[in-house]
Amino acid sequence: MMRKLLAVLPLVAVLLLAAPVARAQELLSEVQVTTQNVTITDPTIVGQMQNDIRTFLNNRSWTSQAHRPEEKIRLRVFIGIEKIPQNGSYQTTMRMISTRPVYGTGYETNVISIVDRSFNFNYSPQAPLDFSPNSFVSNLSSLLGYYAYMVIGMDRDTFAPLGGTPYYELARNVVNYTANQTSTNEPDAGWLGSGSRDRHFLLDNLTDPQLQAFRTGLYGYYRQGMDVFVEKPEDARSSVMQALTGIQKAAVTRPNTLFARSFFEAKSDEIANIFRTSQDQRQKQELVTMLIEVDPANAAKYQSVLK
Template identity: 60%
Template sequence: MMPKTWSLLPLLLLLLGPPARAQELNCTVEVSIGPSVVITDQSIVASMQSKIQEFLNTRTWTSTTYQEKERIKCRMFIVLTGGASPSYQATMRLLSTRPIYGTGYETNVISIVDKSFNFNYPPPNSLDFSPNSFVSNLSSLLGFYANIIIGLDRDTFSRLGGTQYFENARLIMTYSASQISSEGQDPSWSNGGGLRSRYQLLTNLTDPQLEAFRTGSYAYYRQGMDLFIEKPDEARTAVLGALTGINAAASLRVSEPIFRYFFDAKADEIANIFRTSSDQNQKQQLVTMLVNIDATNAQKYQAILTSR
């Protein structure tokens, strides 16, 4: 005869439900008001910040089960630069990070700036999202960048691992570009939106000519940074090889936004990685290469040569 405790097991499992499934993003959102903007009802800003953060962190963006510790950490800074309820003009900076294997260190992956992050709040159809159709410009913006961040993160763990998520972002971009609603048409979704548009960012990430940027990202992290704690010299060699690949892509079109976003996030770290190298030839090779493609941070790279 089956023990009574066994007969209760199916009922207990049913009551407990399926195991918890953590969402992919762990994003902190900060909304602030620019100096030329007057918003009398401050609760709108607090609501905006809370709802955007909740939207990014509680929605499931992939079919993969993430452990809590595997969630992608990112920070989104939105500055309201114009408009009044319900239509706002804003700029947005998005910074994502990734843990380094065997350490407590978190490395910046990308630092993206969107200067036409414009939306209605509250959105006309509530803050909801469909992967296949337009709901509001705000939900499209958030869905687009969620997929970009996940795709870039996947690229650091497997070669071209983020492709699916860039295609998801392309679908959002396509239906958003064709939308003319009460919010108006957002040129950053299309080819006419300028060099730093969302269109141009996604084009960079999916352009076969610039694929070395993505494969270089994998080499930088998995073959370089994740080995650094155990084999620092081998890790530096791998990072240099990764940057050489990125340099090859940047040499084709150095003004593309993806390279600016990458070096804005990585320049300090790259300088720190090679500052303690004992290989002066390696340092010189790195600095000569990076000064040509990232002149903005040339001073940081030049300092590598005088460090011991």
């Protein structure tokens, strides 16, 4: 698959992704914008906002590599408008879910499921939504650019060990220049690293050498596990178990990491399904004991593996 090859390109080549010469269009996004107990005088603004965000994500080249339609990363984005402090200013909550196909099947598996509760921005239907990888344009374009790079980086990590590194570096650029911008009245604490669920914190989780097991776990879970499950289910379970063990150890080393919470939010049901049909009772008990420690919120799902 092309995406497997993309993940192992040399760093120098990948860093060309900011150049305008390629038309990669890596994302295939669905965007839904809704209102939450707020009144909008012109309801057509919501539809245009939704269309502008979808077009921005899908039509922009985020890397320098061409993608066939079946190779694009599927992404669902849900934005709920909660407040409109003033005309053109929106306080929203955003949930984003990206998926990836499992080799040899028609199954799509979640890679990231994350909620941003301070997804706040200014928006005008008359102003084009533009973006620069190296300078601030607007908070909305920075938010979308940051998450585009994060989604692509995590997708690459599932196809090659640490394959997403160049994209996390680009996401870091967005964090740095947006956190320091003073050109607009769009202050956003989510860029500052002051909270345990902000964008700065998620990026730190994925780039901290002490937490590298998070990312190598992605490769073990998906490429060495899910992608071979149809042909070699026991080998696949062993690889998934090893990946989860690494993720669990990293989570214990650094409790309450945003990556771990997001990972298990996306994968808890799937993990239970992977091991429910296993005949290895010892493996299943080890799995349940380990996951209840690191993800107690989903303990009931893991306990069901033993029934």
